[in-house]
Amino acid sequence: MKFPAEPFRIKVVEPIKTTTREEREQLIKEAGYNIFLLPADSIFIDLLTDSGTSAMSDNQWAGLMLGDESYAGSKNYYHFESVVREIFGFKNVIPTHQGRVAENLLFSTVVKEGDVVPNNIHFDTTRANIEYHNATALNCVIDEGLEPDSLHPFKGNVDINKLEQAITTYGKEHIPLIMITITNNSGGGQPVSMENIKAVSNVAHKHGIPLFFDACRFAENCYFIKEREEGYADKSIMEIANELFSYGDGATMSAKKDGLVNIGGFLAMNDNVLAQKVTNMLILIEGFRTYGGLAGRDLEAIARGLKEVLNEDYLQFRIQQTRFLGEMLLEQDIPIIQPVGGHAVYIDAKRFLPHIPQREFPGQALVVELYKRAGIRAVEIGSLMFGTKNPKTGKEIYPELELVRLAIPRRVYTSMHMQYVSESLGEIFEDRNHIHGYAIEYEPEFLRHFTARLKPV
């Protein structure tokens, strides 16, 4: 594979600090071996998340200066609205300060106790916003989507049989909407095919159920369609996005991903009555209809970012950079989830560190080692994040997979940085037998991975 060259040049630089191994060992110890508790300026390469970490372009920064901070009717809102309509095609565009507020507004308006919302795989905040209403967030991804070694090109696809089954079992009156997450974040950033979206749309509309997209990484998904699905090679990303969204009735969006901004989101839909209800709620919790918890300048940056993200040179680089990191790891026999998704590379920590049992958090052990050795911050997605206790016996229940995610911020790091990450992981892999596990010293009741403190065993 060719080393992907950045389709941008650097005009402003942000220095990143190098630290010594001794300093990092001290810092991670003080942080209770939890990378969420590290000061960010002690990190050399930060692959914690691709959310809100994008670098804005000169065009977006210039747009900030054109911020119209009028309380109502800001010109930036109208620009933002017209760009969202042009790409997504939905009539009503409601800005929010990030994706989960769009989810909150949508679900608190349409979801009732006992309802069921199917999706390929619900993202954490989507699930939480549904379960908050005592409703069920149901995953219907194809079986291949859960198999680390399956090379299916669209591992984010919805299993149509599982979806039909859910409608039969729960009844369409208990399914206020169906969602599709593009790309499927919780399943490794895997794309959904146009054919599958069309099929889900047919099922949904046959039963009179609206279809909404969780559209955070829609442009990356459209690029995979162009690359992998027959009939799309000659279509532009805008054309693919237009077709894709034409099969749905609305979308929730975190602009912190494919909006190429550091904050922002929106909810869009065709249904005017629903939009009115949501707007009333928006005014209660976020702000007026034409700013939704954002500054005018933020809306301008999103409008410009949504256009830039459709650029094929950008998308080609983006997808190739992620894939390139994956391939460099595979060349060193480091076990990763395949095929590589859009925004991150996932290392299989169970196979990387087979001598560390799940109760000693192999994923976290690798995350700590990566920081100590190389100043790189990754995140564990395994028993520290998802492990639970059986409420009766108190016994730990472990998740199927122990993963370490290397999420790649957009337009932030160069291919040379990726090579540094790959080489550091290669060195750790050669030395892996010396790595030991961890035990929890403190954990809170919920979402323990954010604040837990650990100690080496």
Ligand SMILES: *Cc1c(COP(=O)(O)O)cnc(C)c1O
């Ligand atoms: C990030 C994300 C969200 C939530 O968006 P925030 O802006 O973090 O609130 C929802 N769904 C998916 C798939 C995401 O990746």
